[in-house]
Amino acid sequence: MTRQEMNVIVEQGVRSSVENVCGTMLGCSVEVGESRQIGHPLQESDGVVALIGMAGPWVGTGALSCKPDLACRLAGALLMDTFDTVNEEVLDAVAELTNMVIGNMKTVIEEHVGPMGLSTPTTIYGASFTTKIGGSQEWTLIPVQVCDGELLVHVCMIPNEQGRGALNRLDVVGRMVTRS
């Protein structure tokens, strides 16, 4: 399977997964936008980013990112509660949404490449921080309109030709809080 073919599967997987997760767990309308390929994802972030790794015949990382106010609304919809600021519960809710969205996308990918493992999510919250995942691979970026805001889904998958257990390392620079 080529990278281009994988990108198509990733887009289909994210689309069905986001519609399923948001429709079932958030109870709000969702509109998945057109995907595009980008070279340097997650740079100059401002808000909440949740990342999760995948490993198997292909390795990769999936991430959800959004502004703090949307993170609060997403957590509120998921937990049927109200949040004014990003706290532990909001970070946990965004982590779980990431787990469900990327986990369900992984299931779609597994139909094509075989079983893959999924890590537990890491969540980062801060202002004007930079995130970089080593390896400078091409990423698929899919914008999603949900709960009156824009949620960005980022996915990078590469063939696991060297038997790696995870996709490189994560570097984060700036002031932030992290939760794994």
Next chain:
Amino acid sequence: MPLDVLVVDDSAAIRKILQRVLLQTELPLGTILEAGDGFEAIERLKANNIGLVLADINMPNMDGLELLRKMRENPQWKSIPVVMITTEGSQQKVLEAADLGAAGYVRKPFTAEQIKEKLLGLV
């Protein structure tokens, strides 16, 4: 007699959602207890008379499959029904859980109706 339920998930969000969903089912359930991983679940099982377990598969420290394996090895806990609740859709994990004696399997995202349907025969 109402069954005490143990919800095992490393996500506090999912534990909170499952608590709410279990209350919505109107099934004859007793106290709902929580654990963040398999090790905590073992402690809750030792200290309480648990009648039903809902457990995530993918957790740090001790995952749901290892918890299920330990429960099946223990004469006191081996007949407690365990329903696996997870994002893992792979056939491999489902079969492994079934081989270990899981009473059922619910995939995230889930609805209250799906949880209720899965628990109806167990409560």
